[in-house]
Amino acid sequence: MAKQAPIKQEGFVTEALPNAQFRVELDNGHTILGFLSGKMRKFFIRILPGDRVD
Template identity: 40%
Template sequence: MSRDDNVKVEGTVVKVHSGGMYQVETDDGRSIRTKLSGRMSRFRIKVLLGDRVTVALSPYDLTHGLIVYRGK
C-alpha cells in the first residue's frame, strides 16, 4: 500500500501509553490508538499530551494509525 492511500485525520493526544503508543481523540470524536511513524522516531520528534497531530489511517482498519505530523 502506498503512502497516498492512507486516510489523514486531525486530532489531539489524550493519553500516552507505554511502548510508544498514544491515544488520539479526533475532531469528530473517535478514539484512535496510534504510534509514531518511522520518520518521526528517526528524527526524535517528541509528542506530548495535548499536542495536535495528524494521523494516517489505513482504509482497512480505522482504529489504528501512525502519527505523521505534530502541530504546534
C-alpha cells in the first residue's frame, strides 16, 4: 500500500493544551488539534497562542 502525503494547512494557535498539543484555527474557520513535531520537541521550540503555524 502506497503512503499518502500529509495534509498541510495554515492557521493560528488559539489555545495551548497539555502534552505539547495545541488548538489551531485554520484559515477556512475549522478548528483542529495540532501537536509538535519530533525536532521541535527535541530542541524545546515553544509555540504560543497567536503563533502562525503550517
